[in-house]
Amino acid sequence: MSVETVMAYDEALARFEPVLGIETHIELGTASKMFCGCPTGFGAEPNTQVCPVCLGLPGSLPVTNRAAIEGIVKIGLALNCDIVEWCRFARKNYFYPDMPKNFQISQYDEPLCVDGYLDVDVDGETYRVEIERVHMEEDTGKSLHVGGATGRIHGAEYSLVDYNRAGIPLVEIVTRPIVATGDKAPFVARAYATELRELVRSLDVSDVRMEQGSMRCDVNVSLMPRGASEWGTRTETKNVNSLRSVERAVRSEIERQAGVLSDGGRIVQETRHFHEETGRTTSGRSKEEAQDYRYFPEPDLVPMAPSREWVDEVRASLPELPAARRRRIQGEWGLSDLELRDVVNAGAVDLIEATIAHGTDATSARKWWMNQLSRHATEQGVELAELPVTPEQVARVQAMITAGELNDKLARSVFEGVLAGEGTPDEVVAKRGLKVVSDEGELASVVDQVIAENAGVADKVRAGKVAAAGALVGAVMKATRGQADAGRARELILEKLT
Ligand SMILES: Nc1ncnc2c1ncn2[C@@H]1O[C@H](COP(=O)(O)OP(=O)(O)OP(=O)(O)O)[C@@H](O)[C@H]1O
Numbered sequence: 001m002s003v004e005t006v007m008a009y010d011e012a013l014a015r016f017e018p019v020l021g022i023e024t025h026i027e028l029g030t031a032s033k034m035f036c037g038c039p040t041g042f043g044a045e046p047n048t049q050v051c052p053v054c055l056g057l058p059g060s061l062p063v064t065n066r067a068a069i070e071g072i073v074k075i076g077l078a079l080n081c082d083i084v085e086w087c088r089f090a091r092k093n094y095f096y097p098d099m100p101k102n103f104q105i106s107q108y109d110e111p112l113c114v115d116g117y118l119d120v121d122v123d124g125e126t127y128r129v130e131i132e133r134v135h136m137e138e139d140t141g142k143s144l145h146v147g148g149a150t151g152r153i154h155g156a157e158y159s160l161v162d163y164n165r166a167g168i169p170l171v172e173i174v175t176r177p178i179v180a181t182g183d184k185a186p187f188v189a190r191a192y193a194t195e196l197r198e199l200v201r202s203l204d205v206s207d208v209r210m211e212q213g214s215m216r217c218d219v220n221v222s223l224m225p226r227g228a229s230e231w232g233t234r235t236e237t238k239n240v241n242s243l244r245s246v247e248r249a250v251r252s253e254i255e256r257q258a259g260v261l262s263d264g265g266r267i268v269q270e271t272r273h274f275h276e277e278t279g280r281t282t283s284g285r286s287k288e289e290a291q292d293y294r295y296f297p298e299p300d301l302v303p304m305a306p307s308r309e310w311v312d313e314v315r316a317s318l319p320e321l322p323a324a325r326r327r328r329i330q331g332e333w334g335l336s337d338l339e340l341r342d343v344v345n346a347g348a349v350d351l352i353e354a355t356i357a358h359g360t361d362a363t364s365a366r367k368w369w370m371n372q373l374s375r376h377a378t379e380q381g382v383e384l385a386e387l388p389v390t391p392e393q394v395a396r397v398q399a400m401i402t403a404g405e406l407n408d409k410l411a412r413s414v415f416e417g418v419l420a421g422e423g424t425p426d427e428v429v430a431k432r433g434l435k436v437v438s439d440e441g442e443l444a445s446v447v448d449q450v451i452a453e454n455a456g457v458a459d460k461v462r463a464g465k466v467a468a469a470g471a472l473v474g475a476v477m478k479a480t481r482g483q484a485d486a487g488r489a490r491e492l493i494l495e496k497l498t
C-alpha cells in the first residue's frame with residue numbers, strides 16, 4: 001500500500017471546497033421484524049430470533065409490519081418530507097454471507113418519504129441540510145470473523161454469522177449534497193447527526209444508540225478546487241459509530257483527499273473504513289464499476305398507499321420536536337444561547353423540566369442540575385440522568401431551602417448524602433443532623449458568644465463600620481457548622497451593636 005501524503009486541514013480548506021453527503025441507517029425499535037413476527041431484542045443468543053421468512057427459506061412469504069411504516073412516516077414528517085401516495089418495495093440483489101436471502105428488501109426509485117430538510121446550528125449559524133429521501137428496508141445479519149492475523153478481516157481463519165439482526169426494520173435517510181460549509185464542514189456533519197439522533201429519539205421510534213449500531217452513518221466527502229463548479233469524486237466512509245467519529249471522519253477525508261489531489265493523484269470512488277484509534281480512513285470496496293444490484297419491484301409484497309387521512313393522523317400525533325422544544329424552554333427559563341447549549345449538551349433538559357413540574361422554579365432547578373450534580377456526573381463518568389438522584393428529590397431539597405429549613409451549603413451536603421446512597425433527602429437531613437438554626441434563642445446565644453470572643457471587631461461595628469459585621473456572621477456560621485440562617489444572624493448582630 002502506498003503512503004499517502006496528508007495535507008494540513010487549514011491549507012486543505014484554503015485550496016478546496018468540500019461537499020458532503022450523509023446516509024444514516026436507523027433500526028426501528030418495533031417489537032417484531034419488518035416482514036415476520038420474530039422478536040428484535042438486542043444481545044440474544046445468536047440465531048435464536050429467526051424464522052423461515054427472515055432466513056429466506058423457499059416458500060416463505062413476507063408481510064409488512066404496520067408499526068414500522070408508522071415509524072418511518074413519523075421520521076419523514078419530522079424531517080419535513082412529503083409522504084408519497086403510492087410506492088413499492090424493491091429487491092436489491094447481491095451476495096453476502098450476512099444476508100440469508102441473497103437479496104435485501106429495500107426501496108429504490110420509489111421511496112416513501114421525499115424532499116425534506118433539517119436545520120442545524122453551528123456556532124450560532126443555521127445550516128439547512130436537505131433530505132433527498134427516507135426509505136424503508138430491512139437490516140442484514142452480522143458476521144464475526146475469528147482467528148487469523150490481527151486486522152485482517154478477510155484473512156480470518158473462519159467466520160460466524162448471526163442472523164438475529166436480519167430483517168429488523170431499517171430506515172435509510174439520505175441527504176442531498178451539503179455545500180458551502182467551508183471550514184465548518186466537519187462540525188456541520190456532526191451537528192446534523194446529533195440533531196437527527198435527537199429528533200428520532202423524541203419520536204420514540206428507535207433507541208438510536210450509535211455504539212450498539214441502531215444508528216449508523218455513512219459519510220460521503222468530495223473536494224473541488226475553490227472556484228470550480230464541478231464536484232469532485234466522493235468517497236463513502238462506513239463504520240462511523242459515534243458523533244465524534246462523524247466529525248473526525250470528515251476532517252480526515254478532507255486532509256487525505258487534499259493530499260492526493262495536490263500530488264496530482266485522483267480520488268477513487270470507493271467505500272472506506274474509519275478507525276477510531278488512528279482517526280484515519282482506509283480503503284474498502286471500490287465502487288468505480290457501480291455494482292449492479294438488479295433492482296426490481298418486490299413481487300411478494302403489495303404496494304404501499306398511505307391514505308392522506310392516516311398521514312394527517314400520524315402528523316397530529318407527533319410530539320413537540322427538539323428544535324421547537326429548545327425555543328420554548330429558552331424563553332420559559334430565560335436562557336442565553338450559551339446557557340441553552342450547556343443545558344442541552346449536559347443532557348439536563350428533561351431533568352430540569354421534571355424538577356420544575358415538581359414545583360421548583362426554573363433558575364433553582366437549573367442551578368442544581370448544572371452545578372453540583374453535573375460536576376458529580378462528570379467525575380463519575382456517567383450521564384446526568386444516570387445519577388441516583390431524581391427530579392422529585394431535587395425539588396424536595398429546593399422546597400426545604402425555600403421554607404428556610406436548609407441553606408445552600410446544607411443542601412449541597414444533602415445531595416452528597418443522596419448521591420452516596422444514604423437515602424432520600426429527608427433521611428439524609430435526619431441522619432446527618434442538617435438543619436438551619438433559626439431558633440431565635442439558640443441563635444441569639446451564639447451571637448452573644450461570638451461578640452464576646454471578638455470584642456475588637458464588635459467595637460468597629462459599634463463605631464459605625466457596618467462592613468465589619470461580615471466577620472462576625474462568618475464566626476456565627478463557623479460556630480454552628482454552617483447551619484445558622486446567615487441573614488437572621490446578621491440582623492441580630494446589627495441589632496445588638498448599633
Ligand atoms: N460529489 C459528491 N460529494 C459528496 N457527496 C455526494 C456527492 N454526490 C452525491 N453525494 C451524496 O452521497 C450520498 C449518496 O447516497 P446514496 O444512498 O444516494 O447512494 P449510494 O451511496 O451510492 O448507495 P448505497 O445506499 O447503496 O450506499 C448522498 O447523501 C449524496 O447527497
Ligand SMILES: [Mg+2]
Pocket residue numbers: 023172174
Ligand atoms: Mg444509500
Ligand SMILES: [Mg+2]
Pocket residue numbers: 023218236
Ligand atoms: Mg451509500
